[in-house]
Amino acid sequence: MKAIVNTIYGSPDVLHLREVEKPIPKDNEVLIKIHATTVNRTDCGFRKPEYFIVRLVGGLFKPKNKILGSELAGVVEAVGSAVKIFKPGDPVFGLSTYNFGAHAEYICIPENGSIAPKPGNTSFEEAAAVCYGAFLALTYIRKIDFKNTPKILINGASGSIGTAGLQLAKYYGAEITAVCNTRNFELVKSLGADKVIDFTKEDFTKNGQLYDVVFDSVGKSSFFRCKKVLKPGGIYLSSELGFLWQNIFLALLTPIFGGKKVLFPIPKDNKEDILFFKELIEAGKYKAVIDRTYPLEQIVEATRYVETCQKTGNVVISLHE
Numbered sequence: 001m002k003a004i005v006n007t008i009y010g011s012p013d014v015l016h017l018r019e020v021e022k023p024i025p026k027d028n029e030v031l032i033k034i035h036a037t038t039v040n041r042t043d044c045g046f047r048k049p050e051y052f053i054v055r056l057v058g059g060l061f062k063p064k065n066k067i068l069g070s071e072l073a074g075v076v077e078a079v080g081s082a083v084k085i086f087k088p089g090d091p092v093f094g095l096s097t098y099n100f101g102a103h104a105e106y107i108c109i110p111e112n113g114s115i116a117p118k119p120g121n122t123s124f125e126e127a128a129a130v131c132y133g134a135f136l137a138l139t140y141i142r143k144i145d146f147k148n149t150p151k152i153l154i155n156g157a158s159g160s161i162g163t164a165g166l167q168l169a170k171y172y173g174a175e176i177t178a179v180c181n182t183r184n185f186e187l188v189k190s191l192g193a194d195k196v197i198d199f200t201k202e203d204f205t206k207n208g209q210l211y212d213v214v215f216d217s218v219g220k221s222s223f224f225r226c227k228k229v230l231k232p233g234g235i236y237l238s239s240e241l242g243f244l245w246q247n248i249f250l251a252l253l254t255p256i257f258g259g260k261k262v263l264f265p266i267p268k269d270n271k272e273d274i275l276f277f278k279e280l281i282e283a284g285k286y287k288a289v290i291d292r293t294y295p296l297e298q299i300v301e302a303t304r305y306v307e308t309c310q311k312t313g314n315v316v317i318s319l320h321e
């Protein structure tokens, strides 16, 4: 099968299209023919580790998983002898966050892993772009108390995690201020933003507005900058560790003192969440935002684009012939 292989860490140029052995499903696994996948910031982070902790997980000197790609949509081609939930021909979508492997024509995933039947009302490209942003955003959104319609500011509302967080926070019932570039105003309003702020023209920490929650989905702010826009007892959430990993330490310390606090939940995907996303999509309450679509052969270009940190939503790789 065709796959994008990287045997060393480095720039997008370490990604090469190769012929590799097609995987064989174990007893508890399904073999999926992938129709679409994505390039996301985690793929980039594991291809060129910025944080040492990534090397501890992904290989100290060279990548343990030589095929990246953590989300996918496709069709089950074969199943292991113990598989009960899926059968050949089933369209599925989901995540492979621990072993990656989705930048390929085929992947094997345990039937109890983070896969579910593909929503009936989506294309493979749309379905492939759902789960990464949504599961990461849900990790943060679950920390919020949605009683009494909290006022939430989402910084980076036009990114993958941002567009997901915006829709999920709207679904649970929040009043949302979205921070993004002017060119994405209409998009974020269509996803549920009640107010919009252009980060290129206005500093949201200086306009006097107060929020119950600041969710920085692109990690461009800090608790110390945002503290003054949080109401008493307000929560600061960030998708990034922050300067000197401060968000980890602040998440350990600030809840002890009461008052305004930092929470830094560790994401963990599961099948129940993928089934929840399917329900939301089929009910018309969630949609994946797609910026660009590339063929597998152009994954280096796709990766370079993702690394501009200026994509809107998600970048899809289509494997349709």
Ligand SMILES: NC(=O)c1ccc[n+]([C@@H]2O[C@H](COP(=O)([O-])OP(=O)(O)OC[C@H]3O[C@@H](n4cnc5c(N)ncnc54)[C@H](OP(=O)(O)O)[C@@H]3O)[C@@H](O)[C@H]2O)c1
Binding pocket: 040, 041, 042, 133, 136, 155, 156, 157, 158, 159, 160, 161, 162, 179, 180, 181, 184, 199, 217, 218, 219, 220, 238, 239, 240, 267, 306, 309, 310, 311, 312, 313
């Ligand atoms: N905690 C975790 O486990 C975890 C896991 C994966 C990823 N992450 C991190 O999560 C972050 C977001 O990931 P993502 O995939 O959602 O990012 P993304 O899609 O690459 O974000 C791109 C978006 O961010 C916007 N943006 C850039 N600079 C901004 C600023 N200063 N203020 C507001 N918006 C800005 C861009 O808007 P314009 O194009 O208009 O500039 C663009 O729409 C990344 O930093 C990533 O490393 C964390």
